[in-house]
Each structure stands twice: as structure tokens, then as C-alpha cells.
Amino acid sequence: xxxxxxxxxxxxxxMFVTLALWAFFSLVVFMFGSELNTMSFLGxxxxxxxxxxxxxxxxxxxxxxxxNKQEKIDEEHGFSERGDN
Amino acid sequence: MFKGDFVKxxxxxxxxxxxxxxxxxxxxxxxxxxxxxxxxxxxxxVAFTVCIYALIGYLSRTINVDAYYVAxxxxxxxxxxxATAADWMSGASFVAxxxxxxxxxxxxxxxxxxxxxxxxxxxxxxxxxxRKFGCYTVPDFIGTRYGGNLVRACSVFVLFIASFTYxxxxxxxxxxxxxxxxxxxxxxxxxxxxxxxxICSMLGGMRAVTWTQVAQYIVLIIAYLIPVFWIxxxxxxxxxxxxxxxxxxxxxxxxxxxxxxxxxxxxxMKAAGVPGGLKYISGxxxxxxxxxxxxxxxxxxxxxxxxxxxxxPHILMRYFTTPSxxxxxxxxxxxxxxxxxxxxxxxxxxxxxxxxLMDPNLPTGIIGxxxxxxxxxxxxxxxxxxxxxxxxDFNGDGILQLNEWFMRGDVVVLATPEVAGLPFVxxxxxxxxxxxxxxxxxxxxVLAISNALSHDIYYKIIDPKAxxxxxxxxxxxxxxxxxxxxxxxxxxxxxxxxGSVAWAxxxxxxxxxxxxxxxxxxxxxxxxxxxxxxxxxxxxxxxxLTWVFPKFSxxxxxxxxxxxxxIDHLRFGLIGAPICLxxxxxxxxxxxxxxxxxxxxxxxxxIPTGKPILGKQ
Numbered sequence: 001x002x003x004x005x006x007x008x009x010x011x012x013x014x015m016f017v018t019l020a021l022w023a024f025f026s027l028v029v030f031m032f033g034s035e036l037n038t039m040s041f042l043g044x045x046x047x048x049x050x051x052x053x054x055x056x057x058x059x060x061x062x063x064x065x066x067x068n069k070q071e072k073i074d075e076e077h078g079f080s081e082r083g084d085n
Numbered sequence: 086m087f088k089g090d091f092v093k094x095x096x097x098x099x100x101x102x103x104x105x106x107x108x109x110x111x112x113x114x115x116x117x118x119x120x121x122x123x124x125x126x127x128x129x130x131v132a133f134t135v136c137i138y139a140l141i142g143y144l145s146r147t148i149n150v151d152a153y154y155v156a157x158x159x160x161x162x163x164x165x166x167x168a169t170a171a172d173w174m175s176g177a178s179f180v181a182x183x184x185x186x187x188x189x190x191x192x193x194x195x196x197x198x199x200x201x202x203x204x205x206x207x208x209x210x211x212x213x214x215x216r217k218f219g220c221y222t223v224p225d226f227i228g229t230r231y232g233g234n235l236v237r238a239c240s241v242f243v244l245f246i247a248s249f250t251y252x253x254x255x256x257x258x259x260x261x262x263x264x265x266x267x268x269x270x271x272x273x274x275x276x277x278x279x280x281x282x283x284i285c286s287m288l289g290g291m292r293a294v295t296w297t298q299v300a301q302y303i304v305l306i307i308a309y310l311i312p313v314f315w316i317x318x319x320x321x322x323x324x325x326x327x328x329x330x331x332x333x334x335x336x337x338x339x340x341x342x343x344x345x346x347x348x349x350x351x352x353x354m355k356a357a358g359v360p361g362g363l364k365y366i367s368g369x370x371x372x373x374x375x376x377x378x379x380x381x382x383x384x385x386x387x388x389x390x391x392x393x394x395x396x397x398p399h400i401l402m403r404y405f406t407t408p409s410x411x412x413x414x415x416x417x418x419x420x421x422x423x424x425x426x427x428x429x430x431x432x433x434x435x436x437x438x439x440x441x442l443m444d445p446n447l448p449t450g451i452i453g454x455x456x457x458x459x460x461x462x463x464x465x466x467x468x469x470x471x472x473x474x475x476x477x478d479f480n481g482d483g484i485l486q487l488n489e490w491f492m493r494g495d496v497v498v499l500a501t502p503e504v505a506g507l508p509f510v511x512x513x514x515x516x517x518x519x520x521x522x523x524x525x526x527x528x529x530x531v532l533a534i535s536n537a538l539s540h541d542i543y544y545k546i547i548d549p550k551a552x553x554x555x556x557x558x559x560x561x562x563x564x565x566x567x568x569x570x571x572x573x574x575x576x577x578x579x580x581x582x583x584g585s586v587a588w589a590x591x592x593x594x595x596x597x598x599x600x601x602x603x604x605x606x607x608x609x610x611x612x613x614x615x616x617x618x619x620x621x622x623x624x625x626x627x628x629x630l631t632w633v634f635p636k637f638s639x640x641x642x643x644x645x646x647x648x649x650x651x652i653d654h655l656r657f658g659l660i661g662a663p664i665c666l667x668x669x670x671x672x673x674x675x676x677x678x679x680x681x682x683x684x685x686x687x688x689x690x691x692i693p694t695g696k697p698i699l700g701k702q
Contacts, residue, residue, distance in 0.1 A: 004688065004692065007692065008691055011691070015209050015210070018205065018208075018209045019205070019206075019209060021205075022202060022205040022206070022209075025202070026198055026199075026202040026205075026387055026391060027384055027387070027388070030195075030198070030380065030383055030384060030387070031380055031384070033191070033373035033380060033383070034373040034375060036373075037371070037372065037373045040331070042328055042331055043330075043331015043332060043334075043335070044330070044331045044334055044371070045334070045371050045372075047191070047373050048191055048194075048334065048370075048371035048373075051191060051194040051195070051197060051198055052186075052194060052197065052429070052432035052433075053327060053429045053432070055198050055201075055202070056197060056198070056201045056425050056428055056429055057425065057429070059201050059202055059204060059205055059421055059425075060418065060421050060422050060425050062205055063204060063205060063208050063417055063418035063421055064415075064418045066205075066208060066209065066414075067208065067411075067414040067415050067417070067418050070213075070414060071411060071414075074411070074693055074694075078694075079692050079693050079694045080411075080693070080694070081409045081410060081411050081693055081694055
């Protein structure tokens with residue numbers, strides 16, 4: 001397998017992991033809305049908290065994490081861009 | 086000022102600007118104490134900020150194609166994040182979102198998840214690859230990847246439908262705010278809004294829009310957060326509402342029990358003469374509705390908004406302006422961070438404002454009081470005059486019940502500062518913020534449409550030999566035409582703000598999502614597949630919309646139809662996008678696989694380093 005193919009293989013896997021996390025916080029959590037609402041977090045019912053703030057915050061964290069991880073994959077395979085921000 | 090070390094000086098420039106804006110707010114507060122009228126303060130807020138945007142637009146003028154279309158690809162990550170956030174958060178987000186949560190509660194908050202979660206799709210599936218491609222517009226990618234003028238024209242067609250639906254709503258919002266703040270008729274407000282939008286974008290294209298959007302973000306976030314924090318501490322919600330409103334949310338649940346959530350019949354509301362567009366609270370604030378259908382309704386709306394986000398050209402094109410692929414990825418994360426600051430505050434504002442009106446123990450509470458007493462409150466009178474709030478005593482007992490209080494959603498943001506006893510300077514600030522939000526989105530949208538028409542239709546299809554001066558002239562003329570057409574339609578007030586905003590997402594997802602994703606992730610996707618997919622998606626989606634939306638279905642299909650599987654007019658992308666996917670895959674597999682040169686192009690797109698596929702054009 002060439003370096004390019006190996007790189008794309010890793011990038012693809014990384015994409016699936018990211019999308020799995022995304023699906024968890026955007027869809028799976030809200031499939032169980034009424035069950036989650038019986039629990040509480042910071043004093044808020046949990047499902048309410050997730051839709052008002054929790055999932056949104058999770059997306060922000062996922063995005064920074066995924067960008068950093070992808071940069072590591074770039075570096076490993078020598079496709080990293082340098083000298084910019 | 087905008088040359089040489091401009092990019093390095095950005096933090097200093099915008100730092101000074103933010104400081105200047107805060108000083109302006111303080112000056113206005115002093116002016117209010119000195120007896121300047123509330124109306125004049127509103128005028129000064131809007132006029133001052135719009136003049137600043139116009140100045141930035143003028144300073145960013147350019148005759149360079151790369152600067153005009155992609156801001157010279159030198160916008161740093163964090164600043165591009167702010168610009169995208171302003172581009173994203175429309176007049177509807179700013180003015181109507183908290184109102185939506187106020188009336189819709191948990192069910193409505195599917196929009197919050199939908200309008201943020203989509204960025205994960207943007208970052209993983211699209212933005213870095215489109216940036217590497219080096220295109221000027223979204224159809225530029227589709228046209229080059231699949232090859233040919235027809236597929237390019239098809240994608241411009243979808244872009245046009247989606248963005249134009251969106252832009253009329255934005256110009257409408259700009260007009261509403263301009264008319265209220267400046268005290269002029271709505272129709273005049275629309276044209277004032279349009280002129281402000283054009284001044285910001287015409288001379289400098291993407292470059293001007295980028296730097297004004299950053300400025301607009303700063304104004305809109307200050308204008309949103311100051312009232313939220315202030316109101317919260319005023320009504321006893323704590324200084325940091327995001328973490329401290331647990332008790333208030335629980336209290337709302339108790340009050341809902343106490344007052345009862347009653348649904349009014351349409352006939353009653355008509356008989357009482359409730360003005361159109363006004364709503365009352367009939368759903369639970371934090372309670373989750375029971376049943377599989379309710380869950381599906383929530384999820385399907387979130388899916389449509391997320392997938393739509395990842396297909397909206399005016400958002401995707403913001404990531405063409407970063408200096409590198411890496412910067413494009415990081416920039417998506419920053420965008421969502423800046424969006425999060427506002428979106429996570431909207432439910433808090435809704436909670437506070439709902440509690441202020443509902444809790445009989447608070448001095449601001451009105452539910453459960455006698456109607457004559459409520460009608461004598463100053464802000465109730467003021468907003469009743471303009472038909473933004475309404476009281477209907479259905480049971481005739483002279484006491485205001487929860488289902489007898491009607492209000493337009495916008496009032497939550499526009500009037501809560503007043504209700505909670507904040508000085509008028511805050512209301513002026515909120516006007517300026519709403520104006521910034523509506524203008525920045527309209528700017529981005531008008532530019533997305535006119536760039537696609539000037540670059541993809543005029544330059545790539547009609548006259549590929551046109552020189553730079555002529556291309557930029559055409560781009561600017563189209564910008565004015567599109568803006569004017571949007572304002573003209575908006576001046577008829579055909580659409581309610583939110584209905585049409587959601588439609589833009591569904592149109593974009595029906596016709597653009599899969600052609601964009603498969604263009605990068607599936608080498609086997611062919612030109613014929615893309616053409617068939619785009620057209621099948623957009624046509625089936627649109628047909629379904631006409632079938633399911635009562636205002637269209639009665640004249641066209643001769644009756645009202647029950648939505649299929651609960652897919653109503655807000656969710657028609659769920660019909661269009663899957664059809665687009667199936668048709669695209671089937672037709673691609675039936676046609677000859679793309680040539681080795683196209684496959685190599687896709688390979689190169691997938692790797693961050695190396696030359697962009699399209700260089701300077």
C-alpha cells in the first residue's frame with residue numbers, strides 16, 4: 001500500500017470515528033429524551049440540558065479534537081503544511 | 086491600513102474597534118441620563134454601526150480577482166471563525182431564536198442541535214477538501230470535479246434556489262429592524278437595509294464582506310450577551326445563567342402545572358381577533374413529549390438542519406478564504422465556538438424571560454393578574470399598539486391565563502430588556518445587534534449568489550476570455566441586481582422568517598449535499614450521475630414541498646395532504662436528499678467510470694499538501 005493510500009485509509013477511519021461521536025450527541029442522545037430527563041445535571045433535566053447546551057458544547061470539543069487528530073495523521077505521513085496558521 | 090502587515094495587525098485593529106464600540110455604548114448611556122430620547126438613541130446605535138461597516142467595506146475595495154472572490158486566501162483561522170459565525174447567525178437567529186425556544190420549549194430546540202451539529206459534517210466531509218481544491222465558488226468545485234457546463238449550471242441552479250429563499254428572509258429582517266429603530270415604514274426600511282448591505286459588499290467582494298462580518302460579529306455578540314447576563318442578575322437568576330438556571334427551569338415546570346398548558350382552538354383565536362404571527366405557550370419548556378412520533382419529529386428536524394448546514398454555499402465558501410487546509414479545519418472549530426456563545430445563551434434568555442412573565446412572585450409577572458392591570462403596564466401598551474402582543478379573555482373572567490397571552494417571538498429578545506427594567510441604551514444595543522446579524526448573513530448570501538452567477542455562468546460558460554476588469558464589473562452589477570430583487574420580493578412580506586429559512590436548508594440538502602460529499606469520497610461518481618442526482622433531488626424535494634405545504638397544495642394538488650411519515654414542509658429535504666443519493670449512485674454505476682485524470686484529481690484533493698487543483702483563475 002502506498003503512503004497516499006495508507007494516509008487516506010487513516011483519514012477515512014478518523015472520519016468514521018468523528019461521525020460516530022457526532023451521531024451520538026446529535027441523534028442517539030435524543031432518542032432517549034424522556035428517559036434522560038428523569039436524571040439531572042447542574043440542576044437541569046438532562047435531555048433539556050443536552051439540547052440547550054450539552055450537545056452544542058460536545059460539537060465544539062469534537063471539532064477541535066478532530067482537527068488536532070487529523071493534523072497528527074498529516075504529520076505522520078508527511079502531508080503536513082508548515083509555516084501557516 | 087488594509088495593506089502590508091494588515092493581517093498581523095488584525096488583533097490590534099479589532100481590539101481597538103471593540104474598545105471603541107464599548108466606549109460608544111457608555112456614551113449612549115450617558116446621553117440617555119442627560120435626557121436624549123429613546124428613539125434618538127436607537128437611531129444613533131444603528132446609524133453609527135452601519136457607518137462603520139460601510140467604512141470597512143470602502144477600505145477593503147479591490148480590483149484583484151482573488152481578493153474579490155476569496156479574500157486573497159489570507160484570513161486567519163480565528164477571524165474566519167468570527168466571520169463565519171456572523172455569516173451564519175441570521176436575523177432569525179438573533180431575533181427569533183430565543184422566541185422560538187420561549188414558545189416551543191424542548192421540541193423547538195431541535196433547531197439548536199441542528200444548526201450547530203452540521204458543522205461537524207462541514208469539518209469532516211467538506212471544508213478541508215474544498216479548500217485544497219482551490220475553487221472560488223461551490224459550483225466551481227462541482228463543475229471541475231465532474232467536468233462540464235451542464236453539471237456546473239445545475240449546481241448554480243440549486244445554489245440560487247436555496248440562497249435566494251434565504252436572502253429574502255434576511256433582507257426582510259434588516260427592513261424590520263431598520264424600520265423599528267429608525268422609525269420609518271417597513272418598505273423604506275427594506276431599501277435602507279439593502280443599500281447598507283451593498284455598500285459593504287460591492288467594492289470589495291469577499292474581502293470586504295469578511296472584514297465587515299468580523300466587525301458585525303463583535304457587535305452582535307456584545308449585544309446578545311450583555312442583556313442576558315444583566316437580566317439574569319436582575320431577576321435573580323445568578324450572574325452566570327448558563328450554569329445557574331436549574332432552579333428556574335424547575336420552577337417553570339411547576340408553573341406550567343399550576344396554570345395548565347391549554348391548547349386554544351383555531352376558531353376561538355379567530356373569533357377573538359388574535360393578529361397573525363402571534364403565539365402563546367402551549368408546550369412544555371423542558372419536558373420531553375412522549376411517543377415515537379415526537380422523537381422522530383425532533384430527530385428529523387435536527388437531521389435536515391445539520392445536513393442542510395453542510396450544503397449551504399454561503400457557509401462553505403467562507404472556508405475557501407483560509408491560508409491552508411489545516412487552517413480551514415481549525416477555522417470550522419472556531420466558527421462553532423463563536424456560534425455556541427450565542428446559541429447556548431438563547432435558551433437561557435428564553436427561560437429568564439418566560440419566568441419574568443409567568444412567576445406571580447416576581448414584580449414583572451403578569452399571568453394570573455387581572456387583565457385591566459396588565460393592560461395598564463407601559464411596555465404592554467407600547468407593544469400592543471404595534472400588534473406585537475395581544476390579550477384575549479377567552480373565559481371572560483377578567484384574569485389573564487397562560488393561553489390568553491399572545492406575543493410575537495421577536496418580542497422576547499426586543500422587549501425583555503425593557504420588561505426586566507434595563508435602561509433603554511440596552512434596547513438600542515439590541516437593535517444594533519439584530520441589524521448586524523441580519524446584514525452579515527444577507528451580505529454573505531448575496532455574494533454567494535452573484536459570485537456563482539458571475540464566475541460559473543458568465544466567466545466559465547458564457548465568456549471564458551473576459552478580462553479581470555470585465556469579470557469584476559459583471560460580478561458587481563449582478564450583486565446589485567440580486568440584492569434589489571431580494572429587497573423587492575421582501576417588500577411584499579410574502580414569507581414568515583422561519584418558514585423560509587428552514588426551506589433554504591432543505592433545498593440545499595436536496596440538491597447539493599451528496600454531489601459534494603461523493604465528489605470527494607467516491608471516485609466512481611460520474612458526471613451523468615451528478616447531473617441526474619442534483620436534478621432528481623431538487624425536483625423531488627420541491628414537488629414534495631408543494632404537495633405537503635397547505636398554501637401550495639390547495640391550488641396545485643387540490644387539497645390538504647397529510648405529511649408522509651411526519652415529514653412536513655420544514656423537513657422536505659428528507660425526501661429530496663435520499664432520492665438524490667440513490668439516483669446519483671445508480672446512474673454513476675451505469676455510466677463509464679471517470680477518466681484517470683479525474684481520479685488523480687480526486688486523489689490530490691484528499692491530500693493537504695501540494696498545489697491546489699485550481700490555482701488563480
